[in-house]
Amino acid sequence: xxxxxxxxxxxxxxxxxxxxxxxxxxxxxxxxxxxxxxxxxxxxxxxxxxxxxxxxxxxxxxxxxxxxxxxxxxxxxxxxxxxxxxxxxxxxxxxxxxxxxxxxxxxxxxxxxxxxxxxxxxxxxxxxxxxxxxxxxxxxxxxxxxxxxxxxxxxxxxxxxxxxxxxxxxxxxxxxxxxxxxxxxxxxxxxxxxxxxxxxxxxxxxxxxxxxxxxxxxxxxxxxxxxxxxxxxxxxxxxxxxxxxxxxxxxxxxxxxxx
Amino acid sequence: xxxxxxxxxxxxxxxxxxxxxxxxxxxxxxxxxxxxxxxxxxxxxxxxxxxxxxxxxxxxxxxxxxxxxxxxxxxxxxxxxxxxxxxxxxxxxxxxxxxxxxxxxxxxxxxxxxxxxxxxxxxxxxxxxxxxxxxxxxxxxxxxxxxxxxxxxxxxxxxxxxxxxxxxxxxxxxxxxxxxxxxxxxxxxxxxxxxxxxxxxxxxxxxxxxxxxxxx
Numbered sequence: 001x002x003x004x005x006x007x008x009x010x011x012x013x014x015x016x017x018x019x020x021x022x023x024x025x026x027x028x029x030x031x032x033x034x035x036x037x038x039x040x041x042x043x044x045x046x047x048x049x050x051x052x053x054x055x056x057x058x059x060x061x062x063x064x065x066x067x068x069x070x071x072x073x074x075x076x077x078x079x080x081x082x083x084x085x086x087x088x089x090x091x092x093x094x095x096x097x098x099x100x101x102x103x104x105x106x107x108x109x110x111x112x113x114x115x116x117x118x119x120x121x122x123x124x125x126x127x128x129x130x131x132x133x134x135x136x137x138x139x140x141x142x143x144x145x146x147x148x149x150x151x152x153x154x155x156x157x158x159x160x161x162x163x164x165x166x167x168x169x170x171x172x173x174x175x176x177x178x179x180x181x182x183x184x185x186x187x188x189x190x191x192x193x194x195x196x197x198x199x200x201x202x203x204x205x206x207x208x209x210x211x212x213x214x215x216x217x218x219x220x221x222x223x224x225x226x227x228x229x230x231x232x233x234x235x236x237x238x239x240x241x242x243x244x245x246x247x248x249x250x251x252x253x254x255x256x257x258x259x
Numbered sequence: 260x261x262x263x264x265x266x267x268x269x270x271x272x273x274x275x276x277x278x279x280x281x282x283x284x285x286x287x288x289x290x291x292x293x294x295x296x297x298x299x300x301x302x303x304x305x306x307x308x309x310x311x312x313x314x315x316x317x318x319x320x321x322x323x324x325x326x327x328x329x330x331x332x333x334x335x336x337x338x339x340x341x342x343x344x345x346x347x348x349x350x351x352x353x354x355x356x357x358x359x360x361x362x363x364x365x366x367x368x369x370x371x372x373x374x375x376x377x378x379x380x381x382x383x384x385x386x387x388x389x390x391x392x393x394x395x396x397x398x399x400x401x402x403x404x405x406x407x408x409x410x411x412x413x414x415x416x417x418x419x420x421x422x423x424x425x426x427x428x429x430x431x432x433x434x435x436x437x438x439x440x441x442x443x444x445x446x447x448x449x450x451x452x453x454x455x456x457x458x459x460x461x462x463x464x465x466x467x468x469x470x471x472x473x474x475x
Binding site: 047050052082083086087089090092093094096098100101102103104113114117118162163166 | 372374375377378379380381382383384385386388392393396397400
């Protein structure tokens, strides 16, 4: 059974269909990188997986559990109870482009938020876990700082630690380096690479093509709300089939040809 | 018109000030609490509830406090209830203040970035927990300065109750002036008393501003 199972996912805003039937699986421990121009629906797809966005058709399963909606035998679609969906969300960690750290809490308190307020584990235990994770992302010395004092790269690493604190089965990364200064991108990618090596199941939406090639087990290219191509990084990047993917690679790889 | 006419009448004025202070405390506590609840409810109910609350806020904001107080003063007897004047105008003041507080609270809650809520939801946090741990603490920082400002206004506008014969500082001052004709000295003294009542809140607002600046 795949860890993530997406079948014919459809979403529209009024008239505009932004996801036109997306289907793919992610196996346990697999790292899938999603590429695509802005407006292709890749972030929206990611946000559907932990139900930050509602979707109108198709289904998503995490480790066999349907997210958001269940379909009865008669084919009727029913929204799951909010408490059930929150429970499912606990298993899906998410890291955001704009970090979204809680500004009124210290770094340590940010990482402890999930374990304390959702899992309800003891404070001492939560703090030990949080310190472990901060050490892992190299920010133990910043534990008592407020997020505003940190650089973008540091904030994003805290964002990763905060998501990991829930010990999720799956991690979703939504253009997590897009808001960073170029010299800060590396430190965030390093943490993600380490996670991948440890066997975390990940879906990464990014524009970092080099990183996609190095870390991704599979690449999916999306455009206009649909999957255009997918395959092994080495194959798909070397021999793009569609014109749209070729065009995309030319635009984004151009920047990296010298590096 | 001797210079110490103010000093001679000070005990009487201070008795009035005590009533003003009591009225202010009641109006501030009840008005802020009611407004807080309305403001929070406004951000978590459906469209009909929102429309009702918007109507409540807009109507009250569009009426002079004197008019709503007079309405309160005459409405209770017209409806057949015998209510002491100070209760009628007190209730009117509380409702009036609550509308302004509700609007401040509502807009402060809505100004918390949606990414904050997305992050909290992605951790699996439930609605109430998100409100308590994430939204309200951040909204509070935004709302405190306008709330303190609003409270200052609320204290000062308790002087309107003198119009319908409720005895407090302004009413007492008018009595003394009528008796002594020393309008200048007496009202100068009354100014000073109102200022002293309001000063701590003004200080608090300043201090908060400085603290918030440091955290940012």
